[in-house]
Amino acid sequence: MELFGKPVSRGIVIGTVLRYKPFCPQLQEEPLSAGTEARMLERYEQTRNKAGEELDALEKQLLDKAPDKAKIVAAHRDILLDPAIDEEIRTMVTGQNLSPDSAIARTYDTYAALLSKSKNKLMQERASDLLDVKGRLLRCWAGEPERNLSVLSEPVTVVADDLYPSDTVALDRTHVLGIVTQVGGATCHTAIIARSYEIPAVLGVEGAMEQLHDGQTIILDAEAGKILIQPSAQDLAEYRTKGERVAAQLREERAYLDKEPITQNGTRLETCLNVAAATAQELAGAAYADGCGLLRTEFLYLNSDHLPDEEEQYRAYKKVLTAFGSKPVILRTVDIGGDKQLTNLELPRESNPFLGVRGLRLSLARPELFRTQVRAVLRASVHGNLQVMLPMVGGLEEIREAKAIFAQEATALDRAGIPWNHHIQIGIMVEVPSIALIADLAADEVDFVSVGTNDLTQYLCAADRMNPAVRPYYQEYHPAVFRILGHLARTFSAAGKKSVYAASWGEILWPSPRWWGWASTSCP
Amino acid sequence: MSAACLAGAKRVIRHLDLAEATALAEEIQNLKTAAEIKRRLTDFAEKCASKKGEPDYV
Known part of the structure; x- marks a missing residue:
């Protein structure tokens, strides 16, 4: 049996499953019985001491091997020992007859909510630290042992619904062979951590927690985005060989990072980088790439408990542009909807979100969100060579509407005397077949085209790539995919416009689009 | 991390015979099924990956 998901960090591993389920507190909502306050406060004090001992031990463990992480743990202890928070919890217990676990939850939630609204980025980040400390206190209150991924006795493949920063801060890198989660994609925190630790990972695997059990042997193929359950002896032998080959390949490839991308025939092929x-x-790769072919902006929306304001977005875009210097950076306006849902924005439930309000459709349906991003993008454009790409475009009207909003916001900036790059280019990402078939008309409206084959294949084949039942119909090698790729590159080239192929994790197609005339490829 | 993928891309490019790749692209345009295309591209990708050593032309 096989499960499928999104490969976000390369490699193939064979390992046993460790299902990771963080502690889920059950708070006591009923008021305390009369006369029990003193006993409850004593238990609260013991809980606090226990949490402090855990943090001391964790800090000691991390001091040598990960000093940065040790600092985060030390900050958590400072929060735990904060006299104002402690006093507030005690007052709730004695004054309002609240059980200490409810008092802990209310107090920490209140402070975290206040910090998350702060305009100061550092203060916002402290909100998640507060919630981490709250979780630790409530677990200690319940007498539950610590379940974390910092100390593992044997190599495992971690399977979880999702992993939070607190789960990965002290991740035992020597024993975590691979990561599988039920939610998430290329831009989420887990994907970024997995790539930086070079741990093979497949995310967005529906049903992983139900189908996979502790101690079970699985093959995690993060090259193809699949998990093989109960593999046969033949599977194990085949994938052991494949895994060794991929590992050797990855080791050998490292030496090529600072080389020029020049073919045997002496042709230089523009090679960019996707950034999430x-x-x-x-x-880290910016210095070695010809530019950023795809800056995904969802990270600002997905990994946060609030929607990013203009200033927060401006700072993030400026940071990316500065890293790439004068090289082009193609920023994709936010591509939410479909499989990327937000916790901080109520979106209407749709029976088929992939055919619903996603990408540019959502931006146009919620212009206040879009205009905030547009202003941030325009302001940031002075810090480098910024280009803008519109996702999920189906027709010319949407392109024109989006361009009109850019023009309006640009005029407003001019009136306010705020500088922006007047040579900014606007392009489209082709995922919807309707726009691909009128590529000649689209080329008259925009400056460049980009394509991502995952969604394009899904829409061309009318097959959900995450649905195992229609897996045979999702054909990334379908002749129609190659005809569309060729058609797009030829049409935009004839119009004197650039084409950028933004590769996805797990595809082996990536070098081939150049042969159909795509001017630039961007690596996932 | 993305830098690792970039390194992999550069390795393939530096071992790539563009004329051979372009001929393959034309051939693929005339193939009729996903299975045929997958087989040809996989063979080519494996051939590229199996090339050893750093080319000395640049």
Whole structure:
């Protein structure tokens, strides 16, 4: 049996499953019985001490091997020992007869909510630290042992619904062979951590927690985005060989990072990089790439408990542009909807989100969101060579509407005397077959075209790539995919416009689009 | 991380015979099924990956 998901970090591993389920607290909502306050406060004090001991031990463990992470743990202890928070919890217990676990939850939630609304980025980040400490206290209160991924006794493939920063902060890298989660994609925190630790990972695997059990042997193929359950002896032998070959290949490839991308015939092929976050890990390759072929902006929306304001977006875009210097950076306006849902924005439920309000459709349906991003993009454009790409475009009307909003916001910036790059280019990402078939008309409206084959294949073949039942119909090698790729490149080239192929994780197609005339390829 | 993928892309490019690749692209345009295309591209990708050593032309 096989499960499928999105490969986000390369490699093939064979390992035993460790199902990771973080502690889920059951709070006591009823008021305390009369006369029990003192006993409850004493238990609260013991809980706090226990949490402090755990943090001390964790800090000690991390001091040598990961000093940065040790600092985060030390910050958690500072929060735990904060006298104002402690006093507030005690007052709730004695003054309002609240059980200490409810008092802990209310107090920490209140402070976290306040910090998350702060305009100061550092203060916002402290909100998640507060929630981590809250979780630790509530687990200690329940007498549950710590379940984390920092100390593992044997090599495992971690299977979880999702992994949070607190789960990965002390991840035992020597024993975590692979990662499988039920939610998430290329831009989520887990994907970024997996790539930076070079741990093979497949995310967005529906049913993983139900289908996979502790101790079960599985093959995680993060080259193809699949998990083989109960593999046969033949499967194990085949994938052991494949895994060794991929590992050797990855080791050998490292030496090529600073080389020029020139073919045996002496042709230089423009080679860019996809970027999914404004972090040092994601931007590590900027110096060695010809530009950023796809800056996914979803990270600002998906990994946060609030919608990003203009200033937060501006700072993130500026950071990416600065990393790439004068090289082109193609920023894709937010592509939410479909498999990317937000916790901080109520979106209407749709029976088929992939055919619903996603990508540019959502931006046009919620212009206040789009205009905020457009202003941030325009302001950031002075810090480098920024180009803008519109996702999920189906027709010319949408392109024109989006361009009109850009023009309106640009005029407003001019009036306010705020500088922006007047040579900014606007292009489209082709995923919807309707726009591909009128590529000649689209080329008159925009400056460049880009394509991502995952969604394009899905829409061309009318097959959900995450649905195992229609897996045989999702054909990334379907002749129609190659005809469309050739058609797009030829049409835009004839119009004197550029074409950029943005590769996805797990495809082996990536070098071939150049042969059909695509001017640039961007690596996942 | 993305840098690892970029390194992999550069390795393939530096071992790539563009004329051979272009001929393959034309051939693929005339293939009729996904299975045929997958087989040809996989063979080619494996051939590229199996090339050893750093080319000395640049």
